[in-house]
Amino acid sequence: MRIVIHVDLDAFFAAIEERERPEIRGKPVIVGADPKAGRGRGVVSTCNYEARKFGIRSGMPIAVAWRKCRTAVYLPVNFELYEAVSAKIMQILKRHADRFESWGIDEAYLDVSKRAGSYDRAIKIAKAIKAEIRQKEKLTCSIGIGPNKLIAKIASGFKKPDGLTVVRPSQMLEFLRPLNPLVIPGIGPKTAAVLRDLGITTIGQLRRLRKTELSEHFGKVGIWFYEAARGIDTSPVQEVWIIKSIGRQHTFERDTRDIKLLYAQIKEQAADIHSELVGQRFLYRTVTLTVRYQDFTTIQRSKSLATPTQSIELIAGVSKELLALALRDPRKIRLIGVRVSRLIGH
DNA sequence: TCTGGGGTCCTAGGACCC
DNA sequence: TCTGGGGTCCTAGGACCC
Numbered sequence: 152m153r154i155v156i157h158v159d160l161d162a163f164f165a166a167i168e169e170r171e172r173p174e175i176r177g178k179p180v181i182v183g184a185d186p187k188a189g190r191g192r193g194v195v196s197t198c199n200y201e202a203r204k205f206g207i208r209s210g211m212p213i214a215v216a217w218r219k220c221r222t223a224v225y226l227p228v229n230f231e232l233y234e235a236v237s238a239k240i241m242q243i244l245k246r247h248a249d250r251f252e253s254w255g256i257d258e259a260y261l262d263v264s265k266r267a268g269s270y271d272r273a274i275k276i277a278k279a280i281k282a283e284i285r286q287k288e289k290l291t292c293s294i295g296i297g298p299n300k301l302i303a304k305i306a307s308g309f310k311k312p313d314g315l316t317v318v319r320p321s322q323m324l325e326f327l328r329p330l331n332p333l334v335i336p337g338i339g340p341k342t343a344a345v346l347r348d349l350g351i352t353t354i355g356q357l358r359r360l361r362k363t364e365l366s367e368h369f370g371k372v373g374i375w376f377y378e379a380a381r382g383i384d385t386s387p388v389q390e391v392w393i394i395k396s397i398g399r400q401h402t403f404e405r406d407t408r409d410i411k412l413l414y415a416q417i418k419e420q421a422a423d424i425h426s427e428l429v430g431q432r433f434l435y436r437t438v439t440l441t442v443r444y445q446d447f448t449t450i451q452r453s454k455s456l457a458t459p460t461q462s463i464e465l466i467a468g469v470s471k472e473l474l475a476l477a478l479r480d481p482r483k484i485r486l487i488g489v490r491v492s493r494l495i496g497h
Numbered sequence: 498t499c500t501g502g503g504g505t506c507c508t509a510g511g512a513c514c515c
Numbered sequence: 516t517c518t519g520g521g522g523t524c525c526t527a528g529g530a531c532c533c
Contacts, residue, residue: 184501193501194502195501211500214500215500370508372507395506400502402500402502490504
C-alpha cells in the first residue's frame, strides 16, 4: 500500500515577508510587481489571506490589485530570501520521507509508505512536520495525505491555510465526486471551458465520459483525465529531475522597437544563461527567441546548431538573427526572451 | 482588468532518408 | 505521369504548472 504526503506552504512569499517584518502583520500584503499607482505592468506573485479578502489573487495584474486595495502593503519579490527559506524547509521535509520530491519553491511530495505503514501513522508524521516548520521557520503549511501524488495534491488544496486532509483509498471516489475538474493537475481554464460546454462541472460528471471520447477531445492528456477522475495515478515520487532548458525573459517598461535596447536585453540574458550553463556543465544545441508584441500575441523562433556548444556569442548571435525575423512585423515589442535547449552534459 | 518569469509536455506539419 | 510507408529531426504553437 502506497501512502503519499503533499506539503504546500501557505502564501509562501507573503508569509515570509510577514515573518521578517512584524509591522505589516495583519495587514493585506501583496508580493509582486511595483503597482506604480495603478500603472504598473507586472502581476501579483503571492498575497496573504488578508489581501484575498479583497478579491486579490496570484497572477492578477498588479494594476487590478491596486484598484481593489490601495492600502495594502506592496512588496517586491525577494527571490533569494525565499530560496534560502525553501532550502531549509526542504531539508526538514526530506528527513520525514522514504522518498522525496520538491515541486517548485513551495511544494513537495513525500512517499512515506514504508515508514508510516498506515494512515494513522502518516497523520502523525504530517502533524510532526507542521509542528517542526512552525517552530523552526515560523510558517504554516497545508498537507494532504492519500494513496498517490494526485490525491495527496488535491487533498492539500482542500483545506487552506494550515489544513490537514486525509483521503483513504476507500474514500477516494466520494472525495473526488463533487470537486471541480480544475483541481486535477493538467486541467486548466481552456480544458475546463471545453468540459463546461460538454455539461461537465464536477469530477463525478467527468467520469461519465468514455476513455475514447476524452482522447478524441483532448488527445493523450484525455487518457490522464480519465484515470485522474477515478483517482488513479501510478507516477512515482521521484527525487531527481533532468534539466531540459535554460531561459530568461523580460517585459519592457514600454513597448519598443529600439534595436539598442533589444540587443542590450539579449546580451544580458545570454550572459545569465551562459553562466548557468557553465555552472551546470551543460552544452546546448538549440536557441529559441520569444517575442511578445504590444497586443500580447507571442511568437517563438528557434534555430538548432549542427554541434553542441557552450558559446555565449552564439546564444546572442543566433538570438539577434531570430530577432531580425520578428522585426519584419511592424508591431512594437513588449517582451523578449532567450532560451537554450537540447542540453547535453559534459 | 490587462496580463511576470521560470519551466514542462504535447501536437502537427514539413524535410529528409531508406 | 503519378505515386508508398515508416522513422527521425526540426520548427512553431499551445496548454499548463508554480
